[in-house]
Amino acid sequence: MSNGNGQSGLVKWIDERLPVFTFMQHELNDYPTPKNLSYWWNFGSLAGFVLVVMIVTGIMLAMNYTPHVDYAFDSVERIMRDVNYGWLLRYIHMNGGSMFFIVVYIHIFRGLYYGSYKSPRELLWMLGVIILILMMATAFMGYVLPWGQMSFWGATVITNLFSAIPLIGEDVVTWLWGGFAVENPTLNRFYSLHYLFPFLIVGVVVLHMVALHTTKSNNPLGIDAKGPQDTIPFHPYYTMKDYFGIGVFLIFFAGFVFFAPNFFGEPDNYIEADPLVTPPHIVPEWYFLPYYAILRAFTEDYFLYVPISWLMSAKLAGVIAMFGSIFVLFALPWLDTSPVRSARFRPIYKQFFWLFLINCFILGVVGAKAPDDQVFTWFEGFQYVHLGQITTAYYFFHFLILFPLLGKLERPKPIPKSISEPVLPGGGTVAAGAAAKPMEKA
Amino acid sequence: MMRRAGFLTTLAALGLFASQTAQAAGDAHPIPSQEWSHSGLFGTFDQAQLQRGFTVYQNVCAGCHSLRLVAYRNLAAIGLTEDEIKAVAAEQEVDGEPDEDGEPTTRPAIPADRFVPPFPNEQAARAANGGSMPPDLSLMTKARIGGPDYLYALLVGYQDEAPEGVEMGEGMSYNIYYPGNQIAMAAPLAEGAVDYADGTEASVEQMAKDVTAFLSWAAEPELEDRKRMGVKVLLFLIVLTGLFYAVKKKVWADVH
Amino acid sequence: MADAAAAGGGAGHDEDVTRRDFLYIATGAFGVVGTAIALWPFVDSMNPSADTLALSTIEVDISGVEEGQSITVKWRGKPVFIRRRTQDEISEAESVALTELPDPQADEDRVQKAEWLIMVGVCTHLGCIPLGQKASDKKGDFGGWFCPCHGSHYDTSGRIRKGPAPENLPVPQYTFLDDTTVRIG
Numbered sequence: 001m002s003n004g005n006g007q008s009g010l011v012k013w014i015d016e017r018l019p020v021f022t023f024m025q026h027e028l029n030d031y032p033t034p035k036n037l038s039y040w041w042n043f044g045s046l047a048g049f050v051l052v053v054m055i056v057t058g059i060m061l062a063m064n065y066t067p068h069v070d071y072a073f074d075s076v077e078r079i080m081r082d083v084n085y086g087w088l089l090r091y092i093h094m095n096g097g098s099m100f101f102i103v104v105y106i107h108i109f110r111g112l113y114y115g116s117y118k119s120p121r122e123l124l125w126m127l128g129v130i131i132l133i134l135m136m137a138t139a140f141m142g143y144v145l146p147w148g149q150m151s152f153w154g155a156t157v158i159t160n161l162f163s164a165i166p167l168i169g170e171d172v173v174t175w176l177w178g179g180f181a182v183e184n185p186t187l188n189r190f191y192s193l194h195y196l197f198p199f200l201i202v203g204v205v206v207l208h209m210v211a212l213h214t215t216k217s218n219n220p221l222g223i224d225a226k227g228p229q230d231t232i233p234f235h236p237y238y239t240m241k242d243y244f245g246i247g248v249f250l251i252f253f254a255g256f257v258f259f260a261p262n263f264f265g266e267p268d269n270y271i272e273a274d275p276l277v278t279p280p281h282i283v284p285e286w287y288f289l290p291y292y293a294i295l296r297a298f299t300e301d302y303f304l305y306v307p308i309s310w311l312m313s314a315k316l317a318g319v320i321a322m323f324g325s326i327f328v329l330f331a332l333p334w335l336d337t338s339p340v341r342s343a344r345f346r347p348i349y350k351q352f353f354w355l356f357l358i359n360c361f362i363l364g365v366v367g368a369k370a371p372d373d374q375v376f377t378w379f380e381g382f383q384y385v386h387l388g389q390i391t392t393a394y395y396f397f398h399f400l401i402l403f404p405l406l407g408k409l410e411r412p413k414p415i416p417k418s419i420s421e422p423v424l425p426g427g428g429t430v431a432a433g434a435a436a437k438p439m440e441k442a
Numbered sequence: 443m444m445r446r447a448g449f450l451t452t453l454a455a456l457g458l459f460a461s462q463t464a465q466a467a468g469d470a471h472p473i474p475s476q477e478w479s480h481s482g483l484f485g486t487f488d489q490a491q492l493q494r495g496f497t498v499y500q501n502v503c504a505g506c507h508s509l510r511l512v513a514y515r516n517l518a519a520i521g522l523t524e525d526e527i528k529a530v531a532a533e534q535e536v537d538g539e540p541d542e543d544g545e546p547t548t549r550p551a552i553p554a555d556r557f558v559p560p561f562p563n564e565q566a567a568r569a570a571n572g573g574s575m576p577p578d579l580s581l582m583t584k585a586r587i588g589g590p591d592y593l594y595a596l597l598v599g600y601q602d603e604a605p606e607g608v609e610m611g612e613g614m615s616y617n618i619y620y621p622g623n624q625i626a627m628a629a630p631l632a633e634g635a636v637d638y639a640d641g642t643e644a645s646v647e648q649m650a651k652d653v654t655a656f657l658s659w660a661a662e663p664e665l666e667d668r669k670r671m672g673v674k675v676l677l678f679l680i681v682l683t684g685l686f687y688a689v690k691k692k693v694w695a696d697v698h
Numbered sequence: 699m700a701d702a703a704a705a706g707g708g709a710g711h712d713e714d715v716t717r718r719d720f721l722y723i724a725t726g727a728f729g730v731v732g733t734a735i736a737l738w739p740f741v742d743s744m745n746p747s748a749d750t751l752a753l754s755t756i757e758v759d760i761s762g763v764e765e766g767q768s769i770t771v772k773w774r775g776k777p778v779f780i781r782r783r784t785q786d787e788i789s790e791a792e793s794v795a796l797t798e799l800p801d802p803q804a805d806e807d808r809v810q811k812a813e814w815l816i817m818v819g820v821c822t823h824l825g826c827i828p829l830g831q832k833a834s835d836k837k838g839d840f841g842g843w844f845c846p847c848h849g850s851h852y853d854t855s856g857r858i859r860k861g862p863a864p865e866n867l868p869v870p871q872y873t874f875l876d877d878t879t880v881r882i883g
Contacts (some may be wrong), residue, residue: 035697074511077511077580077581080664081511081512081663081664087664087667087668088668091668232697236693237693237694237697240689240690240693240694241694243686243689243690244683244686244687244689246686247679247683247686250679250683251676251679251680251683254672254675254676255676257672258668258669258671258672258673258675258676259483259672261668262584267584267585267586267587267589268585270581270584270585270661271581271585
């Protein structure tokens with residue numbers, strides 16, 4: 001509550017020795033923010049909010065959870081049945097995982113659309129990719145903890161991926177397990193790491209924020225703020241906008257927690273893990289489905305694998321492609337050669353952006369299907385494995401070929417001079433008011 | 443085979459992809475949906491029905507199927523009195539403390555104990571059931587696609603004769619809703635298999651409905667609390683979000 | 699959120715300002731109250747859970763306890779001493795003058811039936827378990843219980859007589875359901 005110069009004696013005393021209040025005033029209140037941010041810019045702070053919710057509910061759950069193969073399943077059910085509001089904490093945490101990915105995926109796609117990864121924000125973007133990777137590891141290990149059938153078999157399948165590593169693969173997998181199968185040591189270490197990783201995420205989020213406040217926020221026009229007339233202080237403008245965003249988000253979140261808590265879940269995970277019985281069809285959680293589709297797209301007999309078949313096994317190719325599909329994001333700031341950030345002024349990229357989004361969505365569907373299921377009832381012989389190969393190919397084409405080429409070939413539209421005076425050289429003008437509310441305009 | 447019941451059926455329903463219905467290789471019938479008092483935004487359990495369902499569980503299911511996550515004390519939630527609960531619990535024996543000579547002892551179960559399983563271990567359960575393991579029922583409605591609808595369908599889906607040309611395995615029964623159609627459990631419900639205390643006629647459909655409702659409660663005992671709280675939380679959040687929106691608009695009014 | 703009122707800025711006539719302040723205060727109040735209520739489930743989840751509470755009362759069958767014998771049962775994680783006292787022990791406990799006691803309490807106030815002494819067997823000094831349940835145990839100078847940790851002596855009514863303990867052994871809430879069953883808690 002430091003309000004300019006109206007500081008109390010204690011606040012002043014502390015601040016002269018440890019300038020936390022000056023820092024907060026500077027970074028949370030005064031922080032000059034472009035005045036034309038749309039609601040798509042809400043998802044960063046929203047992700048931070050979900051992270052806090054996940055950590056707090058997680059700590060409460062950990063107080064009642066037992067990381068032992070004989071008790072894990074029952075301890076989760078004890079939380080659901082006997083612990084005061086345990087069902088609430090558990091359902092918030094369980095659905096919170098899905099919410100976290102929804103929010104973060106929107107945040108990432110916003111960055112892709114408006115070129116938020118471009119110079120000078122390369123490190124900001126790369127830190128974000130690290131957060132994504134840590135989130136995925138955390139989510140994967142967290143899903144193992146209830147020790148249901150999907151927990152167990154998900155853990156088995158994913159850890160077995162590492163057996164594709166040449167020469168040392170088997171040893172690596174044994175090391176990951178701490179035994180010769182997913183067993184009690186595996187559950188114990190996953191619990192330990194699942195508790196640790198969120199705090200690593202917090203650390204990287206802090207770096208992400210430092211980088212953000214150094215390079216300043218991007219905006220829907222993708223141009224730099226030229227002076228004070230282009231920015232407004234973060235508080236109260238964006239704090240209030242963020243509060244409103246959190247309110248809308250909480251309504252969405254609460255809808256699932258209270259009325260469809262198992263919507264994102266698998267019925268099989270309400271059956272206790274049985275190392276002798278595999279469920280008929282193993283699917284990961286929805287947020288992993290696209291990667292799962294990429295993993296499965298590499299098979300001995302199909303085109304994607306043929307060009308590299310002399311080099312490695314199909315299994316290894318799938319694993320590399322799956323990890324590559326995320327790691328390629330690190331290279332994106334350099335793969336994209338366009339001088340223009342925002343897709344608003346990139347007519348061709350804009351269309352490919354939507355194509356890419358749809359492609360990711362289809363990959364997700366493919367990941368959920370059995371590979372040899374028919375895609376269309378009216379088109380005999382076209383199976384999901386085929387669709388997965390096409391969409392996987394496009395995924396990498398988009399990053400590795402399209403981005404570098406498009407930057408060179410595309411003729412961007414004229415770019416406004418500044419955020420507050422968007423007079424277009426081409427003749428048209430964009431009203432500043434309208435630019436500030438692009439969502440309503442769209 | 444369609445597994446992801448919630449998320450992907452929704453996608454399919456949006457008409458985005460060819461929908462393959464929830465059935466294995468075209469041999470199990472689609473599951474008809476039923477009316478349940480506990481579904482919907484304001485759904486609550488019907489206590490009389492839960493008590494009837496408990497009668498069915500006790501007299502029909504409990505011989506083979508455990509309910510190990512539910513405690514006898516939980517029966518207070520379906521309207522049993524303390525003495526009734528004590529009596530139900532006391533019918534079962536559980537392991538007690540070893541006596542002075544170190545010999546194992548047993549004692550009658552108390553309300554704080556969880557439902558005592560019918561078999562001491564999986565091997566015993568299999569031995570008594572022709573090699574098949576009767577699954578625990580505590581989470582059954584959450585652990586199957588289709589939930590209570592599936593459970594009800596399964597209980598009424600038995601047919602005396604397998605269709606022409608279907609080779610039945612040893613000791614198997616034909617059920618039109620079971621994946622693969624051959625189920626190791628013989629038709630559990632027969633007309634009048636239980637006597638309902640409230641005089642309701644014990645038809646197969648009635649018993650199937652009641653016991654499914656009871657098992658829905660066993661799987662989600664928090665359901666009523668959850669929905670009641672959810673309505674309040676949503677109302678609060680809608681007002682709060684409305685206020686936030688108003689504040690946001692006021693604050694932004696001077697930005698041009 | 700109160701900052702919003704100060705930083706909201708913008709000119710307007712007084713009525714506008716009042717209405718705006720009211721909106722800010724109402725929103726702030728809603729937000730704060732909502733957050734406070736939302737914290738309760740987190741706090742309450744650390745309170746004893748339903749299964750713990752279910753074991754907070756126990757029923758004990760005392761039909762097998764002979765005169766002069768004691769049994770120990772576990773209740774809420776602590777030992778409860780149940781002793782079927784002999785006539786001698788009862789009269790000894792009843793005959794003590796209250797003025798002699800560090801923590802004066804009549805024997806009849808500590809038992810429901812003179813024959814049955816039921817108390818929590820945790821020394822009121824620093825929480826050790828006193829000896830005296832078994833016939834072979836050292837029972838202290840007053841024939842009741844003796845805490846080996848720091849030498850507190852309890853009499854046949856479980857009252858402190860000598861040593862550092864400040865209070866008598868506490869009597870839990872209990873009821874006799876019938877002649878042979880007692881419910882503790």
